[in-house]
Structures are given as structure tokens and as C-alpha cells.
Amino acid sequence: MAATSHRRSLRSRRTLVVSAAVLAAGAGAGVFVMNANAGALDLYHQTLAAKDGWASSGTGTTGGAKADAAHTFTVSTRAQLVKALGSASDTTPRIIKIKGTIDANTDDTGKKLTCASYAAGTGYSLSAYLKAYDPATYGRSKLPSGTQEKARAAAQAKQSKNIVFKVPANTTIVGVPGTQAGLTGGSLQAKNVDNVIVRNLAFAATEDCFPQWDPTDGSTGNWNSAYDSVTLRGATHVWADHNTFTDGPHFDNANPKYYGREYQIHDGALDITNGSDLVTVERNQFTNHDKTMLIGSSDTDSVGKLRVSIHHNVWKGIVQRAPLARIGQIHIYNNVYDTTSLNGYAAKYSIDSRAKAQVVAEHNYFKLPSGAKVAKLLSGDGTGSVAGGGNLVNGTATDVVAAYNAASSKKLKTTVNWKPALTAGLETSAKNLLTGLVTTAGAGALK
Numbered sequence: 001m002a003a004t005s006h007r008r009s010l011r012s013r014r015t016l017v018v019s020a021a022v023l024a025a026g027a028g029a030g031v032f033v034m035n036a037n038a039g040a041l042d043l044y045h046q047t048l049a050a051k052d053g054w055a056s057s058g059t060g061t062t063g064g065a066k067a068d069a070a071h072t073f074t075v076s077t078r079a080q081l082v083k084a085l086g087s088a089s090d091t092t093p094r095i096i097k098i099k100g101t102i103d104a105n106t107d108d109t110g111k112k113l114t115c116a117s118y119a120a121g122t123g124y125s126l127s128a129y130l131k132a133y134d135p136a137t138y139g140r141s142k143l144p145s146g147t148q149e150k151a152r153a154a155a156q157a158k159q160s161k162n163i164v165f166k167v168p169a170n171t172t173i174v175g176v177p178g179t180q181a182g183l184t185g186g187s188l189q190a191k192n193v194d195n196v197i198v199r200n201l202a203f204a205a206t207e208d209c210f211p212q213w214d215p216t217d218g219s220t221g222n223w224n225s226a227y228d229s230v231t232l233r234g235a236t237h238v239w240a241d242h243n244t245f246t247d248g249p250h251f252d253n254a255n256p257k258y259y260g261r262e263y264q265i266h267d268g269a270l271d272i273t274n275g276s277d278l279v280t281v282e283r284n285q286f287t288n289h290d291k292t293m294l295i296g297s298s299d300t301d302s303v304g305k306l307r308v309s310i311h312h313n314v315w316k317g318i319v320q321r322a323p324l325a326r327i328g329q330i331h332i333y334n335n336v337y338d339t340t341s342l343n344g345y346a347a348k349y350s351i352d353s354r355a356k357a358q359v360v361a362e363h364n365y366f367k368l369p370s371g372a373k374v375a376k377l378l379s380g381d382g383t384g385s386v387a388g389g390g391n392l393v394n395g396t397a398t399d400v401v402a403a404y405n406a407a408s409s410k411k412l413k414t415t416v417n418w419k420p421a422l423t424a425g426l427e428t429s430a431k432n433l434l435t436g437l438v439t440t441a442g443a444g445a446l447k
Contacts, residue, residue, distance in 0.1 A: 063095075063196060155209065188229070195237045318337075361387075361391065385416045
């Protein structure tokens with residue numbers, strides 16, 4: 001059973017980190033806080049188990065496990081979180097325990113901030129922006145420029161300064177069990193840092209007050225927003241475990257349309273770009289979102305990097321990018337993809353392999369509603385690969401790549417240039433995942 005495997009996995013992790021703590025103590029390393037229950041290390045000091053995906057490669061991922069008392073924080077407000085994170089360039093190991101839900105759209109005193117708060121003093125207004133760049137008069141050949149675009153950028157910069165939290169190297173951020181721990185309206189950013197752990201947090205309502213109009217994006221233009229709930233840019237050795245990601249409470253079907261296009265205020269849920277490498281994403285819940293996970297910022301991002309393991313996650317109410325993968329070596333296994341429409345989010349596809357991505361997708365469970373086509377589970381540009389087997393569709397073993405290739409002119413390649421070796425916890429049967437992951441994935445499952 002998946003739940004049994006999960007408990008065994010947690011026990012093995014605790015055993016591994018206890019051993020590491022004992023050895024470190026003997027060597028005069030950092031202070032470790034022991035859990036009074038059964039002598040195991042607490043959630044905050046747990047490290048990624050050996051061979052648990054790409055993030056276990058090389059030096060592994062330990063986050064802030066060696067933090068001393070002076071660098072162990074419990075925070076419940078935005079201001080406290082900012083102080084605990086400190087400087088993005090400070091590599092001192094730190095543990096940050098988030099207690100309850102932190103609203104990123106607040107000031108240092110805890111006062112609620114709104115889109116109007118960020119726009120104040122910049123000269124920006126949506127009505128003026130819409131009038132200035134109406135394609136009927138401004139045209140569609142160039143990006144907006146001039147007074148209102150400068151004002152929009154200034155207002156966006158004010159919001160960014162308030163809601164983007166830069167995570168230093170050697171940091172563990174964990175939600176305190178039983179407190180509905182999470183971040184609403186905020187974005188954790190790990191940029192050009194190594195060794196980060198993010199666990200047991202609910203991320204919601206990461207919204208851009210000031211999307212930019214791009215008339216050159218596609219044939220009819222698009223509104224593009226900033227801010228992923230978690231964004232990795234040039235980050236290495238990152239473990240994202242037992243988190244929940246959602247757009248709620250404001251879903252995309254409530255977005256207005258301007259110039260005939262959706263005024264999109266959400267960007268990614270967890271994006272892995274700009275040469276990020278050695279990442280393990282496991283036992284998370286991704287729900288109610290459109291462009292969910294991007295691996296590789298462009299078709300020329302970083303050859304030899306973008307190595308990511310994605311396992312035991314639940315994807316439900318996801319439109320696309322679960323993930324969209326470019327260039328790297330990506331292992332996708334033991335996930336549940338429930339493609340039933342949810343709160344207006346209807347699936348276009350789940351996994352997209354492009355720009356010569358080398359994807360191994362195996363032992364996943366795909367749940368399709370009546371009438372949905374297996375061929376629509378995948379996508380590609382004709383250069384990406386998807387290998388692997390053992391995938392189930394509504395409980396039946398199905399070659400999802402063959403189904404896609406039979407219906408598409410841009411066919412996926414079926415061989416890859418690598419073989420997954422860091423596969424601790426891989427289950428060779430997907431049949432129990434649909435029920436087993438319900439209670440073992442996402443924020444709040446860890447005790």
C-alpha cells in the first residue's frame with residue numbers, strides 16, 4: 001500500500017538523519033534538537049534520504065539541519081519571516097518554523113495591503129493602462145512603453161519587494177504541524193543558492209496585482225503575470241516535500257477579460273528554471289492551477305542541468321505543465337494525475353516534453369473523466385523524449401506515449417540518454433496510488 005510505503009519512508013529518513021546527527025555531534029558539528037517521542041529527529045532537522053531522487057545526488061540535501069539555537073526561528077508574521085531569512089547571501093544554516101498562515105500582503109506592522117496600496121503614488125491605474133495600450137489604437141507589434149507602462153512596472157516593483165521572500169543557502173523552512181501553516185499571497189524564491197528544504201506548507205493566492213499586456217505573445221496577445229508560489233532560479237539541491245499549492249480562493253474562472261484575453265494574475269506554482277539542478281519534488285498536492293510547473297525557462301536554458309525527480313505527488317484540477325520539461329533529465333514516477341475538471345480548471349495536457357528533454361515517466365496513475373482521450377495526457381514539440389512504462393489509466397495498464405504519438409504529428413521520442421538510479425521509494429505498481437496518496441501527500445500530512 002502507498003500509505004505503508006510512506007510510513008516506512010519516513011521511518012527510514014528519521015533513521016538516516018539520527019545516524020547523521022550522532023556522527024556530527026561526535027565531530028563537534030551543529031546542535032540538533034531531538035524529538036522526545038521515540039528518540040527520532042523532529043521534522044525540522046530531517047534531511048533527504050539517500051537515493052531519494054536527484055536532490056540526494058552528491059552532497060545530498062540537508063537544508064538547515066546544522067542550525068544552532070541562534071539560527072532556529074519560529075515565525076507567524078511576514079515581518080518575522082523576513083527577519084528570519086536574513087540576507088540571501090548569508091550561508092549560515094538556519095531553520096525557520098512557520099506557525100499558522102502568514103499573509104504576505106501585509107506591512108511590517110501587520111496592516112493589510114491591497115493592490116491599491118502598491119499602486120499608490122506610482123500614477124498607475126488599470127483604466128488608464130487599458131486606454132493607453134488598446135490594440136485598436138496602440139497596435140500589436142510592440143510591447144507597451146511610456147507613462148502607464150512605467151507606472152505599472154513601478155507598482156509591480158512595490159508589490160514584489162513586499163511579497164517575494166529570498167531564501168538563503170542551507171535553509172530549512174517547515175510548517176509547524178497542526179497550525180494550518182502556510183503562505184498566502186507570497187512567493188518563496190531560491191536564486192543561485194544551494195541546499196534548501198521546503199516542507200509541510202500550504203501556498204495559496206500568489207497573485208500579481210499588475211499583469212503586463214504583451215500584444216506580441218501569440219496571435220492575439222496575452223496578459224502575463226509574475227510570481228510563482230515557489231521559484232527556483234539557478235538553485236541546486238532543493239527538496240520540496242509535503243506542500244500544497246492552490247490558486248484559491250480566487251480561481252481563474254473569476255478573472256475578467258481585457259482586449260479579449262484573460263487578465264491572468266497567477267503564474268507558476270513551483271517553477272524550476274535558469275539552470276536549477278538536483279531537485280526532488282515529492283508528496284505535494286498541486287490543485288486549481290493553470291501553468292503549474294515549468295522546468296527550464298527557455299529552449300536554451302542549461303544543458304547538463306535541470307535534473308529533477310517528481311514522485312508521489314497529486315495533481316488535481318491542473319490545466320497544463322505537470323510539468324512542462326525542457327532539456328534536463330526528469331524522472332516522474334508514482335504520481336496521481338486526476339484530470340477531472342475542478343473549479344473551472346479543465347486539463348489540456350499533463351506532461352510536456354520539449355527542447356530535447358529526457359523524461360522517464362513510470363508507474364503513474366492517470367484518472368480520466370468519461371470521454372477524455374488518453375492522447376491528451378501528453379504534449380511535445382517533436383524533440384522531447386518520454387520513456388518508461390507501468391502507467392495506469394483508470395486502473396488499466398496503458399502505453400500513454402503510443403496513444404499520444406498515434407494522434408500527433410509532433411511525436412515524442414521513446415528512448416532517453418540516461419537511466420534513473422536514485423529511486424528510493426519507487427513503487428512498481430501504481431494501482432493503490434489513487435487512494436493511498438490522498439492522506440499522505442500535501443501540507444498537514446506530516447506530524
